[in-house]
Amino acid sequence: MGSEKGMALFLATFVNKVDKKGRVSVPATFRATLAPQTFAGVVAFRSFTAPCVEAGGIDWMERLSAGTDDLAAFSAEQDELTSLIFADSRQLPFDPEGRIILPEDLMAHAGITEAAAFVGKGKTFQIWEPAAAAAVQEELRQRAMKNRPTLALPKGGPA
Amino acid sequence: MGSEKGMALFLATFVNKVDKKGRVSVPATFRATLAPQTFAGVVAFRSFTAPCVEAGGIDWMERLSAGTDDLAAFSAEQDELTSLIFADSRQLPFDPEGRIILPEDLMAHAGITEAAAFVGKGKTFQIWEPAAAAAVQEELRQRAMKNRPTLALPKGGPA
DNA sequence: CCTGCACCCATTGACGCCCATAAAACACCA
DNA sequence: TGGTGTTTTATGGGCGTCAATGGGTGCAGG
Numbered sequence: 001m002g003s004e005k006g007m008a009l010f011l012a013t014f015v016n017k018v019d020k021k022g023r024v025s026v027p028a029t030f031r032a033t034l035a036p037q038t039f040a041g042v043v044a045f046r047s048f049t050a051p052c053v054e055a056g057g058i059d060w061m062e063r064l065s066a067g068t069d070d071l072a073a074f075s076a077e078q079d080e081l082t083s084l085i086f087a088d089s090r091q092l093p094f095d096p097e098g099r100i101i102l103p104e105d106l107m108a109h110a111g112i113t114e115a116a117a118f119v120g121k122g123k124t125f126q127i128w129e130p131a132a133a134a135a136v137q138e139e140l141r142q143r144a145m146k147n148r149p150t151l152a153l154p155k156g157g158p159a
Numbered sequence: 160m161g162s163e164k165g166m167a168l169f170l171a172t173f174v175n176k177v178d179k180k181g182r183v184s185v186p187a188t189f190r191a192t193l194a195p196q197t198f199a200g201v202v203a204f205r206s207f208t209a210p211c212v213e214a215g216g217i218d219w220m221e222r223l224s225a226g227t228d229d230l231a232a233f234s235a236e237q238d239e240l241t242s243l244i245f246a247d248s249r250q251l252p253f254d255p256e257g258r259i260i261l262p263e264d265l266m267a268h269a270g271i272t273e274a275a276a277f278v279g280k281g282k283t284f285q286i287w288e289p290a291a292a293a294a295v296q297e298e299l300r301q302r303a304m305k306n307r308p309t310l311a312l313p314k315g316g317p318a
Numbered sequence: 319c320c321t322g323c324a325c326c327c328a329t330t331g332a333c334g335c336c337c338a339t340a341a342a343a344c345a346c347c348a
Numbered sequence: 349t350g351g352t353g354t355t356t357t358a359t360g361g362g363c364g365t366c367a368a369t370g371g372g373t374g375c376a377g378g
Contacts, residue, residue: 009217009245011202011249012245012248013246017368020370020371021323021370021371023370025367025369028366028367028368048233049233050238064232067232095323095324095325096324097325097326097367099368101323119242119246120245121242121245121246122223122227122244123224123228137247140239140243141205141243141247143239144207145207145208148208149239149240149243151223151227151244152226152229153222153226154222154225154226175359176358176359178360179361180360180361182360184357187357187358252334254333255335255336256335256336256358256359257358258358258359260333
């Protein structure tokens with residue numbers, strides 16, 4: 001099993017079924033990258049940029065908290081972000097088989113009914129209605145073929 | 160073997176068969192350059208510049224992750240890049256014989272059916288349908304003989 | 319007593335591991 | 349230098365294991 005040290009990335013897209021109880025299996029590879037965390041489960045909240053659920057491990061929340069701490073206390077911006085993120089987020093624990101229960105409002109926000117797409121985003125991931133995820137992905141891909149986006153990389157490594 | 164100080168590179172082109180299970184042997188020399196990585200396998204995604212599969216080691220992905228971490232969380236730019244890079248990429252682990260399983264959609268995108276060409280690109284490599292790879296190679300070679308491309312090198316090294 | 323929700327068990331189908339064979343690169347020796 | 353034996357690589361197939369899924373059951377709280 002996964003006792004690697006360096007890698008802790010969420011990669012690829014997996015589509016799993018949602019059963020009548022609202023349970024979904026979190027992909028095994030995602031569970032593996034979540035394994036070292038202190039909370040055995042997923043933290044999730046409704047995205048405010050897309051019809052999907054933002055998700056990650058508990059340490060990611062702590063990182064976000066560190067980010068909002070840098071904003072001025074009582075500023076409108078700080079108030080807004082902390083509400084959007086922390087007030088809306090929940091901890092979804094794994095059951096013994098590695099599934100989580102998707103709350104009603106999260107499913108409604110993403111339009112999820114009978115299947116959910118887990119979309120890897122590196123240090124975090126998103127949960128989508130499968131068809132919507134595919135559509136957005138395809139559109140991004142089309143755009144990329146024209147605009148060839150670039151990314152500045154730290155030097156020294158491979159590629 | 161294989162613990163040289165200089166970074167190992169992916170060189171040359173190898174054509175291997177794809178069996179009924181979708182398995183392909185990764186060339187032994189490529190496995191050797193991937194050996195020091197934390198994940199025993201390759202990371203691959205559909206190229207958005209050519210009908211082929213882009214591939215490399217996991218540390219290459221981690222480097223890309225470090226790059227996207229410098230972008231603001233929830234920014235459009237960060238969202239697009241992480242989707243493009245991570246959502247479409249897959250971890251393909253080696254089996255005990257050094258083979259990987261090429262997923263259906265990757266094979267479809269590259270037009271691969273019964274054989275795959277592993278094309279070294281230095282710090283990464285590509286996987287092509289053999290005939291397509293040969294055609295593109297030949298065309299590039301023809302063009303190079305006319306245009307005579309040049310390459311500036313960092314100074315201080317050998318040659 | 320009824321409704322959840324958390325744990326347990328059963329099924330299945332894919333994938334990972336093992337073997338066995340074959341072909342090729344290499345080393346060694348006459 | 350050519351032949352021969354050995355090691356590594358490539359390939360094919362069978363089988364066990366685990367992940368994904370569905371359903372049942374017991375405990376807790378209202």
